Amino acid sequence: MTEPVSAVPAPAPSMSARLIDGKAFAAAMTQRIAAEVHAFHDRYRVTPGLAVVLVGNDPASEVYVRNKALQTHRAGMRSFMHMLPATTSQAELLALVRRLNDDPEIHGILVQLPLPAGLDPVAVTNAIRPEKDVDGLGEVNAGRLALGQPGIVPCTPLGCLMLLKSELGDLRGLHAVVIGASNLVGKPMAQLLLAEGCTVSVGHIDTRDPAALARQGDILVVATGVGGLVRGDWIKPGATVIDVGITRVTLPSGKTRLIGDVAFDEAVARAGRITPVPGGVGPMTIACLLNNTLAAARQIVGAAADPGGTP
Template sequence: MTATIIDGKKVANDLHEEIRAKAEKLTASHGVVPGLAVILVGEDPASAVYVRNKVLATAACGIKSFEFKLPAETSEAEVLGLVEKLNADPEVHGILVQLPLPKQIDSDKVLGLIDPKKDADGFHPVNVGLLSVGLPGFVPCTPRGSAILIEKVLPDLSGKTAVVVGRSNIVGKPMIQLLLQKNATVTCAHSRTADLPAVCRTADVLVAAVGRPEMIKGDWIKPGAIVIDVGINRVLKPDGKGKLVGDVAFDEAKEVAGAITPVPGGVGPMTIACLMLNTLDSAYRSVGAEI
């Protein structure tokens, strides 16, 4: 059995079109153009690529982009001041601070200052709390995108067993909450889980978000399972050139799984699409409407 490849790029492109249509509807009905502000401090190459991709996505989705590229030596006070300014700007509906920040800046302090109503990344403690009790708020983009991909394959998770490998605040923990909301029976596994391969083999839905290249092998996967690979790791090929791989050994896993996301082209595009979706959602809420 060879798994169905879950095309995250196609799903994301379809979502972009839906967002653009709804953004145009909001502008026509209320004169509001959704706006996303992105703050990049320093010149980290990976961060610069991510920011560029996010800016390209805003254009595709009909969202206005506000970019703030600050030098690496920028003080914490300057970044906090910029966040406060954006909080007060009615044209900005989503605020994203690209991580990591330089060492002189406290990331928690910066993220905590973002208005929860403009928290496009879904990292503010208020939104974390809302998610944990099942109330409307902003969900971190990668888990939200992963949940959409799972739903494309299996809309009803009632009674299914899900295993999330990874317990980060950005992916693992919110992913668990989203799966619980879908009535799955969820296990949180991590690097200290006893007999991790056996735990993974119980999963009808396996989400890998541990940050270790190809750690999860094909024989860890239950036949027919849905595998969502969140990992993005750069490794060297035998010829010395770099390539991107996930946390799952894809070539092995696709022979066992029922459906699987590739790396790249799986969860990555959905993360950016859901950032746009959160921004659109915020813009609608700003006029007392829902998407």
């Protein structure tokens, strides 16, 4: 694949693509969730609780985790923060996960990725009980998604799908191209699009001509972590573009700004619809985390209160 786009600011684009406002969608979704949390509490006298574990002191992760905590409180849920030093051992982290698994006040557990070197993220995510795995990354929920069975869906792909359906409605028959094949976004995104009836192609680091592949997509979802990778001429005219990436770059002036995996100024001249960065996918990820936590609480608390019934 190509190198990331230069951090030098481009001229203001001549807009043609419709901007997909993930921030507004997420705000409305969070407001609905807050009302449902209130109703859940009235019924069961239980407040959904989300535990977030951060290992190390990565500044970007710290800001992101604190924002999750803020949004959790705004939705009327309880937030339990666990900030661990980078020297935390695998055994210590797994012991914490086991305690959270057994804590009745915790209905969702999220271990912030990436983890420091020396810690195994697969072992950690698989240690979370499936019913509390609100990131949907454990092998049980990932397997359920692959088999088309009910389970907890990873937050970012779920948010992307919600935005796509809000813009396009029925997705059946559309060709969706996903650039990036991570367990966190690319693979579950492809599974969700297949379930919606799309024809799905997945590009990755070994794809020989990713630009040619991308140009086939009525829908183009990009999640590579490489800022500005996808240029304007990679995009099929009129396509709907979902940009999952977010990278902070330094400008010649010394100031910084956020860019996505798509060269936005070029893309807006060809795409029909596109998510901005920031303000597109990011807010949806947190809203879907809240949605998954409430769903987990309903399953756990409802099943305990009404064995054999419907939560």
